[in-house]
Each structure stands twice: as structure tokens, then as C-alpha cells.
Amino acid sequence: MIDLHYWxxxxxxxxxxxxxxxGLPYRIQAVNIGKGDQFKPDFLQIAPNNRMPAIVDHDPAxxxxxxxxxxxxxxxxxxxxxxxxFIPEDIRGRAEVLQWLFWQMGGLGPMAGQNHHFSQYAPEKIPYAIDRYVNETDRLYGVxxxxxxxxxxxxxxxxxIADMAAYPWIVPWEKQGQRLDDHPHLKRWFDAIAERPATRAAYAKAPEVNPDHGKTMSDDAKKVMFGQTAGSTKR
Incomplete structure (x- = not known):
């Protein structure tokens, strides 16, 4: 059994x-990041960076x-x-997957995340910051x-796993100021993954875990999410 600490x-x-x-057996342990669950001592024992997701595998190999x-x-x-x-055994195939997994972790995710922040959540709309991250997101979509x-x-x-890493960061393309029609190969890939039964099942978890999923984030939640400092974990 795998415990998935998730939001x-x-x-x-x-x-x-x-x-x-x-089909690995798992159970979701909700981490409500808008209420500060990521700072709870038990969670920090698993995820010292106070970020989810995290897992505990009770049946390691x-x-x-x-x-x-x-x-x-x-x-x-x-x-x-x-x-x-979902990862090849041969050295060349494995290398292909790993380089694109790291591309997502180091590029697409962080840049799209900053895009979300300045476009959707920042209390002050800063045109330079919005343009910077919308344009960089567009560049990465082009890649x-x-x-x-x-x-x-x-x-x-x-x-x-390279596809699994990238796909969720393309899902909110409209909020990122992007157009999938401008990237036809990306759109074909995106539509194919969206139709997979496992993708539908995975995304069906969202409203089950967070009934407010998709709604506007409250000001209190923004303070928790975006006001973190080194002292946040000492609460």
C-alpha cells in the first residue's frame, strides 16, 4: 500500500x-495547502520542503x-x-525519459507556476512579470x-513518466495565456492523454478531495500559500 499525500x-x-x-494500491492523505497542512510536523517528517506530493511506500521492493x-x-x-x-530498460531510452522529466521539473513546472502566480494570484498586476512568464511559457510550449x-x-x-510530468502543467493552458491551436503537435499529444481512462480517473480525484477545486482561492489561502518564510515550518 502507498500513502499518497496529495492535493x-x-x-x-x-x-x-x-x-x-x-493499479498500484494507494490511499490519499489530503494535504490542504490552503489551510497550512503542509506545515504540520508529521507531514514535514516526510516532506521537509513543506510541499506535496509525497508518498510513503509500505511495500518497498x-x-x-x-x-x-x-x-x-x-x-x-x-x-x-x-x-x-513507463520507463525503458535500455540506457538510451531511459536517458530520453530522464532528460524530459528533468526538463519539466526544472523548466515547464517552475515557469508555468510563476505564470499562474503573477497572472492569477498576485495582489498587484505587474505587466513585466506577467509578460515575462507568459512568454516563457509560450517558448516552452514551442519546445x-x-x-x-x-x-x-x-x-x-x-x-x-515524462508525459505524466508534463501533461498536468498543460491542463491549465487557458489560465497561462496560451492557445493549444498554436501548437498542433502538442495539442494532438494533449488530447490523446486526456482520453486515457487512467487520466480521467486521476482527475476525478480532485473534486473528491477538494470540493472547492477550481474555485477562486480565498485571501486567507493566498496568505498561507504565498507568505511562506523560513519560519513558516515553526508554526
Whole structure:
């Protein structure tokens, strides 16, 4: 059994995508990031960066003590290795997946996240910041579109954890000021993943865990989310 510490955000969706694809048994432990659950001592023991998702695998492959893990990219890689699925065994195929997984972790996610912040949540609309991150998001969409011009999925012909990592950050494309029609290869890939039964099952978890999913974030939640300092974990 895997305990998934989760809230329905792009990074949270990555892990439910994998778990639903493989059928690994898991149970969701909700981490309401708008109420500060990420600062609770028990959660910080698992995820010292006070970010979800995180997992605790109670049945690791070595048969030892439970494995606790944070960082969505690390979780995807751990689960792929655990199951032998969604990452190639050969060195070249594995390298393709890993470079695009790290591309998402270091580029698409952080840049789209800043796009969301300045476009949707910042109390002051700063045109330079909005333009900076909307334009950078567009550039990254272009990188992905060109990559997908001659292959079905990001790392080649097969669906992989690289796709699972990137897809949730494309889902809110409208809020990011983007147009999928401007990126036809990306749109084809996006539509194909959206139609997968596991994708539908994963995204169905969102309103189950957070009935307010998709609604405007409250001012109190914004203070919790965006007012973090080194002292936040000492609450």
C-alpha cells in the first residue's frame, strides 16, 4: 500500500496519473495547502520542503522499512523503477525519459507556476512579470510542440513518466495565456492523454478531495500559500 499525500495541483496530479495507470494500491492523505497542512510536523517528517506530493511506500521492493519520498519527479522515477513500467530498460531510452522529466521539473513546472502566480494570484498586476512568464511559457510550449512533431509521446513511441510530468502543467493552458491551436503537435499529444481512462480517473480525484477545486482561492489561502518564510515550518 502507498500513502499518497496529495492535493489537486499539477504536481499532485502527476502521481495519481501514474498510480491509476498501474493499479498500484494507494490511499490519499489530503494535504490542504490552503489551510497550512503542509506545515504540520508529521507531514514535514516526510516532506521537509513543506510541499506535496509525497508518498510513503509500505511495500518497498527490498522488503524493508517503508520508504518515504518527496518531490514529484523523484516519486515518478521511484514508482517507475518499482513497477518496471513507463520507463525503458535500455540506457538510451531511459536517458530520453530522464532528460524530459528533468526538463519539466526544472523548466515547464517552475515557469508555468510563476505564470499562474503573477497572472492569477498576485495582489498587484505587474505587466513585466506577467509578460515575462507568459512568454516563457509560450517558448516552452514551442519546445514541446517541436519535440512531438515526429513522435507520439515526449520520449518516443511509448507513454512514459515524462508525459505524466508534463501533461498536468498543460491542463491549465487557458489560465497561462496560451492557445493549444498554436501548437498542433502538442495539442494532438494533449488530447490523446486526456482520453486515457487512467487520466480521467486521476482527475476525478480532485473534486473528491477538494470540493472547492477550481474555485477562486480565498485571501486567507493566498496568505498561507504565498507568505511562506523560513519560519513558516515553526508554526
Amino acid at each position: 489537486p495541483t499539477p504536481n499532485g496530479h502527476k502521481v495519481t496519473l501514474f498510480l491509476e495507470e498501474t 527490498d522488503g524493508g522499512a517503508p520508504v518515504a519520498l518527496f518531490e514529484s519527479g523523484a516519486i515518478l522515477l521511484y514508482l517507475a523503477d518499482k513497477t518496471g513500467r 514541446l510542440d517541436r519535440r512531438l512533431a515526429d513522435r507520439a509521446f515526449v520520449a518516443g513511441p511509448d507513454y512514459s
